[in-house]
Structures are given as structure tokens and as C-alpha cells.
Amino acid sequence: GENVEQHPSTLSVQEGDSAVIKCTYSDSASNYFPWYKQELGKRPQLIIDIRSNVGEKKDQRIAVTLNKTAKHFSLHITETQPEDSAVYFCAASLGYSSASKIIFGSGTRLSIRP
């Protein structure tokens, strides 16, 4: 079945530096790739997503890139701030398929050092 691998499991960066989290997926039919941020004790919330018809999407300090050939996508956070500290989950799905579900990666705990 579909599998999503996420690396690294933990990441610590100096405030102001960039952070990169990488994911690979197994099902080449996947066409929707969301990223969720979960703060301690809270619900996951969508921060950015990308569909397979584009290679890159940016929203202020956050960007996601997609390489369909390699079945690989990444989250890039620039100019990191203390409030970026959280667990980040990547995910992949078949999009608007009646039988689809979203497969989540195992998560990356990002810590921003002051």
C-alpha cells in the first residue's frame, strides 16, 4: 500500500536560519501533498499544500517543492522564528478519488534555538 517516509524525525535550527523537511511517497498516482503543523497538545493544522500539476508553491516564509519523477517533496521554512517550533507532518493522497485517504508521514519535531 501507499507509504510516506519523512526525514528527519527531529530538527534543531538557530533562529533566523532555514529548515528543510523531506518526504518520499510510494504511490505514483498520488497527486495531493499537504503539510500540517501540530503544536503541543493541539490539533494538526494545514500550513501549505501542493498538487501534482505544479512543482513549487510559496506562502511567505514557507515553500513546498515537488519532484514527481523522484516521488519526493519537501517543506522549506526560511527565517525561522520561535513560533515555528512544532511537529510537522507531510502527507500524500490520491486527491479527489472516492476511495482515497490521506497517508501521513511519521512527523518531524522542529525546535528553534534562540
Next chain:
Amino acid sequence: DGGITQSPKYLFRKEGQNVTLSCEQNLNHDAMYWYRQDPGQGLRLIYYSQIVNDFQKGDIAEGYSVSREKKESFPLTVTSAQKNPTAFYLCASSIAGDEQYFGPGTRLTVT
């Protein structure tokens, strides 16, 4: 809060008792999902439903049961057969395969 609610926020039960967790959404989403999250771990899919009166097992369905009698509601029952039920339970809804909106979660403690 995104139109999806879970109750209660905290739930305590004795071992051997069944317990039902509530999940309601007013987003008119067809698909609903239940996840389990253990401390420091990721999201594991328990059950999901794409349409009323139909649902499928996820990766860890043993010891759990669900129903989907109404589009708005997808309750999860944690049965006494679940060996280690203490966890954080998250419900979500979506247009099938699209962005999932999560509820605030129920933290279940079984002693």
C-alpha cells in the same frame, strides 16, 4: 474552530469499560476519519468513512468500532478489546482526499 467538534476534551475510564468518543462536523464534508496519536508519535488511522452508512478499517482498527448514520456524525467506540486504549484521539473531515480539518481531540485515559 473549523466546524468540527469533539467531545469530551478529557475522558477517564476504568479498564474493561467501553467508551464512545463524539465527532460532529457542520462543513458538509462527505469523508470523516479517526486517528490515534500516542505521545511523540505520528497519526495512525483507525477508521474512515467516505459516505453515510459506509466505513473502512484503517491501519489499527482492532478493538475499535464506528458508525456513520448521519453525514455530520462519526462516533468512535473504544471497546474493552483494545489492549492499550490510553491515547489522544483526533477526528477529521474532508472533501474526499482533499485538505483534512481536524477536531480539537479527545485525550482518553484508561486505568
